[in-house]
Amino acid sequence: xxxxxxxxxxxxxxxxxxxxxxxxxxxxxxxxxxxxxxxxxxxxxxxxxxxxxxxxxxxxxxxxxxxxxxxxxx
Amino acid sequence: xxxxxxxxxxxxxxxxxxxxxxxxxxxxxxxxxxxxxxxxxxxxxxxxxxxxxxxxxxxxxxxxxxxxxxxxxxxxxxxxxxxxxxxxxxxxxxxxxxxxxxxxxxxxxxxxxxxxx
Numbered sequence: 001x002x003x004x005x006x007x008x009x010x011x012x013x014x015x016x017x018x019x020x021x022x023x024x025x026x027x028x029x030x031x032x033x034x035x036x037x038x039x040x041x042x043x044x045x046x047x048x049x050x051x052x053x054x055x056x057x058x059x060x061x062x063x064x065x066x067x068x069x070x071x072x073x074x
Numbered sequence: 075x076x077x078x079x080x081x082x083x084x085x086x087x088x089x090x091x092x093x094x095x096x097x098x099x100x101x102x103x104x105x106x107x108x109x110x111x112x113x114x115x116x117x118x119x120x121x122x123x124x125x126x127x128x129x130x131x132x133x134x135x136x137x138x139x140x141x142x143x144x145x146x147x148x149x150x151x152x153x154x155x156x157x158x159x160x161x162x163x164x165x166x167x168x169x170x171x172x173x174x175x176x177x178x179x180x181x182x183x184x185x186x187x188x189x190x191x
Contacts, residue, residue: 012133014099018141021102025145052075052103 001030008037009067016042017049024053024074031074032058038067046070075104076186082111083191085118087129092191094124094138097147107147108185110178111170113155119166143169150178 006023008016016037027033035046043060050057050072060070078100080093093109101107111119118124127135149170156162156172163172182188 011137012131014095014102015133015137015141017102018098018138018145022141022144049103 001032002027003032003034005034006036008035008039008042011037011039013039013041013045015039017045020046020049020072024055027074029074033072033074035070035072036067037070038065040066042068042070046072075106077106077108077182077184079182079185079188080107080109081188081190082109082115082118084112084114085116085123087127087132089115089191090118090124090127091129091132091135093189094135094142095133096189098138098141101142101145101147107142107145108178108181109142109147109149110182111149111151111155113152113158116151116155116159116161116166119149119151119170121167124167150181152178 008019016039046060047057056073058071058073060068062068080097082089082093097107097109124139125136151170151172153172153174
């Protein structure tokens, strides 16, 4: 099981989700992806993306300064 | 997942950005995506045009374009655009196909959603 961090800070909607989808091509079921992002719609978008693609959103927390950290189980 | 078709009716930011923002969201979520460019959008298909497009507060167009293509999105130009703009296929970017309206309509017959910008 791989654990990967994706830094999407500074990227605007929908770039973080696009980066996740590209990274997803090389991930296997069970892998863990941690994403850092500061685009305002990210918490809602990552939830929608996980629901639509059948991934598990373990959490999405706002860490201050508008930065969000999400963990997705593949 | 579904299929989403986008139609770009020009080469201005207001034609291109909404198409690519929504296309990248759709394809990132597993949808099949096809972007059809009408003749008025021919200037946007000159090599390097999309890559150098910028807009205040907008995401990086080069990034969106690369993402859409890496994830299997397709771009098609209406063949009427060639003569309309006095160009040939070799004057335009090479990651597009040039096709007729009937081909496009056949391609999108099972599309759930179509956007036109």
